Amino acid sequence: MTLDRFLRSSELCARKVSDIDKKDSTSRTMMTKADTSPSVTETQTEPKIPHQTQLDGLPPSILRNHGFVKEKMDETVVSSKVPAEAILPSGTVRSVLRLVDSWHSGYSSVQCMLDYLRLRKSGSLQSARTICESLGRFCKDSGIDPDTFVGFPREQIEARIQRHCDRIAERSRLRGRSANYPNTVLASLKTFFACNGFKRENGLELRVQGYRQPPRTTNRPEYIPSLKEALTMADRAGSKRNRAIILTAITTGFRSSALRAIRIDDVLFELEQGQRVVCIGIDATWNDRIPGACKNCIPYYTFMHEVATHAVHSMLREREDYFGSYSSDEPLFVSKYNQLPLSRRRSKALTSRELQIIVHKAAQAADIPEWRNVHVHTMRKVFESVLRAPLVDGSAMDPKDQEFLMGHLLRGSQENYYDRSKKERMRELCSKLVFRDMSSIQELDLRATQKIAKLLGVDAEDVKERKQKELGRTISNQELEELLEEEIKLSYESRNKERQKVILLSELDQYVGLGWSVVTQLTDGRLVVKGPPEPRS
Numbered sequence: 001m002t003l004d005r006f007l008r009s010s011e012l013c014a015r016k017v018s019d020i021d022k023k024d025s026t027s028r029t030m031m032t033k034a035d036t037s038p039s040v041t042e043t044q045t046e047p048k049i050p051h052q053t054q055l056d057g058l059p060p061s062i063l064r065n066h067g068f069v070k071e072k073m074d075e076t077v078v079s080s081k082v083p084a085e086a087i088l089p090s091g092t093v094r095s096v097l098r099l100v101d102s103w104h105s106g107y108s109s110v111q112c113m114l115d116y117l118r119l120r121k122s123g124s125l126q127s128a129r130t131i132c133e134s135l136g137r138f139c140k141d142s143g144i145d146p147d148t149f150v151g152f153p154r155e156q157i158e159a160r161i162q163r164h165c166d167r168i169a170e171r172s173r174l175r176g177r178s179a180n181y182p183n184t185v186l187a188s189l190k191t192f193f194a195c196n197g198f199k200r201e202n203g204l205e206l207r208v209q210g211y212r213q214p215p216r217t218t219n220r221p222e223y224i225p226s227l228k229e230a231l232t233m234a235d236r237a238g239s240k241r242n243r244a245i246i247l248t249a250i251t252t253g254f255r256s257s258a259l260r261a262i263r264i265d266d267v268l269f270e271l272e273q274g275q276r277v278v279c280i281g282i283d284a285t286w287n288d289r290i291p292g293a294c295k296n297c298i299p300y301y302t303f304m305h306e307v308a309t310h311a312v313h314s315m316l317r318e319r320e321d322y323f324g325s326y327s328s329d330e331p332l333f334v335s336k337y338n339q340l341p342l343s344r345r346r347s348k349a350l351t352s353r354e355l356q357i358i359v360h361k362a363a364q365a366a367d368i369p370e371w372r373n374v375h376v377h378t379m380r381k382v383f384e385s386v387l388r389a390p391l392v393d394g395s396a397m398d399p400k401d402q403e404f405l406m407g408h409l410l411r412g413s414q415e416n417y418y419d420r421s422k423k424e425r426m427r428e429l430c431s432k433l434v435f436r437d438m439s440s441i442q443e444l445d446l447r448a449t450q451k452i453a454k455l456l457g458v459d460a461e462d463v464k465e466r467k468q469k470e471l472g473r474t475i476s477n478q479e480l481e482e483l484l485e486e487e488i489k490l491s492y493e494s495r496n497k498e499r500q501k502v503i504l505l506s507e508l509d510q511y512v513g514l515g516w517s518v519v520t521q522l523t524d525g526r527l528v529v530k531g532p533p534e535p536r537s
Contacts, residue, residue, distance in 0.1 A: 089129050093136030097146065102128060109146045110135070113195040125291035126257075134188035138164055150196040154204055161189050161208050169211050176219030179211035186210055223373035228437040229366055230382045233374075234311070236365035240318050242358050244311040245333050249359075249376065251305035251435055252280060253383030253406055256376040260350045261286045261293035264316070265328035267304065271313065277431045278304040278312075279423060282407070290349065300407045301423065303430040319346075352376075380406075391432035401429060446481045453484045456491040463487055500530045 089099070098106030102125055103118050105111045110132075117128050139146055142160060149157065169182040190198075190206050198204045225233065227250075234246040249259055262280065270278045281301040286293035304312070312332070319326055319334075323346050331349040340348060350358075355376055363371035387402040400410055400418055405426070409415050420426075450460045463483050468475055475483075500519065503511060504526055508518070516531035 089132045089136060092140065093133055096136045096140050097132055099132065107146045109150045109192075109196050113192050116195045122297045124287065124297075129291070130184065131188040131191055134185045135192050138185075138189060146192070150193065150198075154198060154206065157193060157198070158206050158208050161186070161206065165189075165208070165211075172219065176217070177214050178217045178219040179213045180218070182211050183213060220375075221370075221373040222375060222378060223368070223370040224378045224381045224385075225363065225366075225368060225374060227382060227386060227435070229363075229368055230379065231435075231437060232366040233359075233362040233368075237358070237362040238365065240311070240315045241333060241336075242362060244308065244315040245355070245358060246362055246379070247308035247311045248304055248333075249379035250382045250386075251308040251433075252302045253380045253387075254302070255292075255295060255380060255407075256352055256355055257290045257292040258282060258286065258294070259376070260331070260333065260352070260355060261289040262332040263289070263328070264326060264330055264332050267312065267332065268328055271309070271316075276306040276309055277427050278309050279427060280304060295407065298407060298409060300404060300420070301426075302405050302407070303427055305430065305433060305435050307435050386433055386435060389434060391429070392434055393432060395432075397429060397433075401426065405430070446477050449481050449484045449488070453488055456488055458484065458487045458491060460484055499532070500528060502526050502528055 089097075093099070097110050099110075100106065103114050105114060113131065113135075114128060117123065117131070121127070135146065138161070139149065141164060142149075152160075165182050165186045168185055169179060172179065172181050186208060190208065193206055198206055230246070230250045234243050234250075237243045237246050245259070248254070248262075252259075254262075266280050267278050279301055280303070281299070282294050283299040284294050284297040287297070316326065323342060326346065330347050333350050334346055335348040335350050335354060337345060337348065337354075359374060359376050359379065360371060363374035368374060384402075384406060387397055387405060390396060400414065403410055404418065404420060410418050453460050453463075460480070464475065464480055467479070467483055501511075501516075502522070508527060508529075511529050511531065514531065516529045519528040519530050521527050
């Protein structure tokens with residue numbers, strides 16, 4: 001009886017799933033036929049998105065949970081070209097701007113702007129979304145469609161934009177003094193109108209005032225962990241995947257979008273070759289994986305350090321045990337969203353929110369008091385601090401190499417003369433980066449040096465005070481250790497250095513009694529004697 005009830009229940013669930021599919025299909029057919037006007041609702045203008053309702057390779061009778069098929073979840077749709085995440089703005093903005101997809105709109109003015117971004121600029125989906133979000137909200141608040149707006153006189157457009165941005169700036173001030181967001185909205189709106197004839201060249205450029213951005217000011221508090229704290233975050237991340245994510249972030253300096261865009265194929269060859277420091281190259285094609293993965297389409301490469309390589313190895317072995325295998329075109333770090341079937345979960349990259357949650361939980365587990373202010377981007381800043389620190393051999397990395405590994409362009413003509421073709425030279429440099437906490441080791445070294453100095457009669461505190469008085473500042477533990485090593489060396493030299501004197505023959509008995517010995521006798525009868533070193537005062 002129990003088995004019969006289970007089978008009947010499973011068949012009922014399968015029929016419900018089939019009904020949902022039919023309703024979705026009917027709804028999409030109606031949306032295709034509907035007239036796309038500015039006043040239509042968000043549901044009517046929502047673009048068609050593939051919606052999978054059955055687990056691949058599994059019959060409906062053994063599905064455990066069909067809750068995830070009750071509503072469309074755009075963020076879980078996986079595309080081989082561009083992921084659903086961050087392709088389009090919000091549903092309201094899509095409706096207001098009549099967006100069909102990322103690069104096509106029912107309004108000629110919006111289409112003109114999208115063509116400009118796609119063909120004459122970098123083609124960044126992230127930039128297109130940012131501008132469309134700002135434009136959509138502006139049109140919605142004004143109650144005027146974009147094509148009507150571009151027909152207004154310049155003075156009227158300027159007044160409306162200024163009022164709109166002033167309201168945004170006023171709201172932004174409630175969170176902090178940063179004016180970054182209102183300035184971004186203003187720049188987005190000026191871009192749209194410039195694409196539609198309001199340019200400097202024809203004397204119609206919009207004269208709208210921006211907002212002062214105070215230096216070193218942000219409305220989002222930020223705490224940059226020390227290397228010791230970041231390594232503790234990795235150790236307490238909670239899983240092999242999360243540990244590999246944290247270590248890859250702090251040893252490559254990848255931005256959030258680039259970190260999520262890494263595929264197994266990007267590292268598999270060198271992992272199989274046994275490379276301990278793995279090279280990962282980024283180019284503009286990464287933006288087809290996740291928008292913004294290659295910022296400003298600047299190609300560069302960086303290296304995953306040995307500590308991260310071991311973590312990734314361990315994660316892939318665990319992943320193979322869990323899924324049975326893995327494919328080279330799958331994301332390196334996959335989502336663990338349990339409402340997705342395994343066949344789709346293994347090809348679903350992390351979302352930006354998932355990655356932020358992983359970092360927050362790791363920071364909290366590492367007992368960082370300001371864990372809420374630790375963001376994914378702060379891991380990149382940990383990497384930057386390691387680049388500036390001394391290498392394992394005590395030397396320093398060239399600032400140009402540091403900028404290249406961060407994915408930045410060099411200033412002026414330096415970019416044209418920088419040699420980025422020597423990957424093995426860069427690999428050797430990156431292998432010398434110190435990704436371990438050296439503070440405890442340095443403290444032990446200092447204590448050992450102080451004990452040796454004490455045995456040789458060197459007063460460490462006296463040496464420290466004299467040097468600080470000479471420099472007029474406090475010296476570091478490393479400087480103190482170097483000073484003590486120098487004093488120890490001088491002490492050894494003075495102890496091992498024998499004294500020599502020329503004495504009369506009548507003084508010989510006196511010196512022999514003090515431990516002196518004869519070296520030679522001169523022609524005039526005097527003696528050359530040697531004795532123990534002079535005692536330190």
